[in-house]
Amino acid sequence: MNLSKSKYCNGIQCKKMLWLEKNKPDVKEEIDNESVLENGNYVHEVARKMFGDDINIEFDENLNEMIKDTEKALKNDKVVITEASFNYNNNFCSVDILRKDKDSYEIYEVKSSTKIKDVFINDISYQYYVLTSLGLNVKKCFVTILNSKYVRHGNLDLDKLFIKNDVTDICKSKLEEIEKNIEEINKYMENKNEPEEDIDLKCFDPYPCPFFKYCTRFLPEKNVFTSKLDLKDKFKFYKMNVYSYEDLLKYKINDKTRMQIEYDLYNKEDYIDREKIKEFLNELKEPIYFLDFETFQMAIPKYDDVSPYMQVPFQYSLHYIENGKLYHKEFLAEAGKDPREDLAKRLVQDIPLNVCVLAYNMSFEKNVIKKLAELFPELKSSLMKIHDNINDLMIPFRKRDYYSKDMDGSFSIKYVLPALFPNDESLNYKNLDLIHNGSEAMDSFASLENKTEEEQKVIRENLLKYCKLDTYAMVKIYEKLKEAIKQ
Numbered sequence: 001m002n003l004s005k006s007k008y009c010n011g012i013q014c015k016k017m018l019w020l021e022k023n024k025p026d027v028k029e030e031i032d033n034e035s036v037l038e039n040g041n042y043v044h045e046v047a048r049k050m051f052g053d054d055i056n057i058e059f060d061e062n063l064n065e066m067i068k069d070t071e072k073a074l075k076n077d078k079v080v081i082t083e084a085s086f087n088y089n090n091n092f093c094s095v096d097i098l099r100k101d102k103d104s105y106e107i108y109e110v111k112s113s114t115k116i117k118d119v120f121i122n123d124i125s126y127q128y129y130v131l132t133s134l135g136l137n138v139k140k141c142f143v144t145i146l147n148s149k150y151v152r153h154g155n156l157d158l159d160k161l162f163i164k165n166d167v168t169d170i171c172k173s174k175l176e177e178i179e180k181n182i183e184e185i186n187k188y189m190e191n192k193n194e195p196e197e198d199i200d201l202k203c204f205d206p207y208p209c210p211f212f213k214y215c216t217r218f219l220p221e222k223n224v225f226t227s228k229l230d231l232k233d234k235f236k237f238y239k240m241n242v243y244s245y246e247d248l249l250k251y252k253i254n255d256k257t258r259m260q261i262e263y264d265l266y267n268k269e270d271y272i273d274r275e276k277i278k279e280f281l282n283e284l285k286e287p288i289y290f291l292d293f294e295t296f297q298m299a300i301p302k303y304d305d306v307s308p309y310m311q312v313p314f315q316y317s318l319h320y321i322e323n324g325k326l327y328h329k330e331f332l333a334e335a336g337k338d339p340r341e342d343l344a345k346r347l348v349q350d351i352p353l354n355v356c357v358l359a360y361n362m363s364f365e366k367n368v369i370k371k372l373a374e375l376f377p378e379l380k381s382s383l384m385k386i387h388d389n390i391n392d393l394m395i396p397f398r399k400r401d402y403y404s405k406d407m408d409g410s411f412s413i414k415y416v417l418p419a420l421f422p423n424d425e426s427l428n429y430k431n432l433d434l435i436h437n438g439s440e441a442m443d444s445f446a447s448l449e450n451k452t453e454e455e456q457k458v459i460r461e462n463l464l465k466y467c468k469l470d471t472y473a474m475v476k477i478y479e480k481l482k483e484a485i486k487q
């Protein structure tokens, strides 16, 4: 079989993944990783600059062309090549960054992650195997990752932004293992009939396998994997041949999962602990401000005082109830500049001091406000007052004081809302255009500055609609709780 870096790593995770990819590609599920890919490409672009001028080997579907271009580039005595491509015995690889100095080489695998993982070591070891098998004198191997502690001030400091991990010794020690793995993968791929392969923790490590649904097709629709048990417990029961909800109930499982399963199996009525909900609501005093932020993350910080993957808020929606009436305010930053100062200034204007603020899953909103307070000392006291006055609308659902079968064991607003309002189309995110969830909002804002004026207008309108629905949904949930204690 023709292997590549990613195919080799997939084969290490599970050989059947490769077999299905080749023989039954239609049963594969799409796993959305667009923004991961975009981040990854940009990180590569920036990492290249660490070594000055380079020769880039352009991608060509005909890999032989890439190999030929690499051979040409390698005629230089001293050179940095990106995507240098090699093939040894049908094992192909493109090296993110290859440095050649006379007859010695260094290889750099660039990752957009802030942590080093085993899969990265497998990836670069495979490259080391290919290059050394071709007779290249590879002196050093580095896995380059992002430094989460780096904070941008002025121009990017690439030597601080990236951490180069020297993994040469591990690569050397893995040579025999790689040869054996490649042999086993090739043998496995000769199977004409679909090989048996049991599911295991490997199906989620290091990445969720896109064939999991296919490999578990024999299980009942509701099964141990749709329960809210943690992954290890799910596999523990699976190995005991305990698959169905009925069977799971015969064992000791945590109370929350038991509740999820019992409500589902016996079609139970909603559970409402009126006293507990009353206690929660008694802590809230009108006027109440319902707050929701949208944030985006950049692998490579674009602005000062930003670290890799820091949550940068660019938008908020604020519904508020005052004297029994509902009002709305909102903020959406301009594209192409650091949104935080304008957002923080507007936020302290929009939320009066000492009012009750409600968020859904407040740790996120609190963290965003705390970071803004650290950044803008002149706004710190007002921001921290907002921070200290936040209460969490999620509490009654997290504590299961209000539980409905359709929440399916979750207390996320994306489950709670449709469970409480199954027929209310005004609360259905699917009815929105363009932006239906937080990651679509994040991606849309991140790419906003590259759009035409007309496109920006449309995206901005839809961002506002999306975020407004988030806080409107919170208002409806709050009203539902109030209604519940009346009955």
Ligand code: SF4
Binding pocket: 013, 014, 015, 016, 017, 020, 197, 198, 199, 200, 202, 203, 204, 209, 210, 211, 212, 213, 215
């Ligand atoms: S779901 Fe698991 S067993 Fe099936 S192909 Fe993927 S990793 Fe292999």
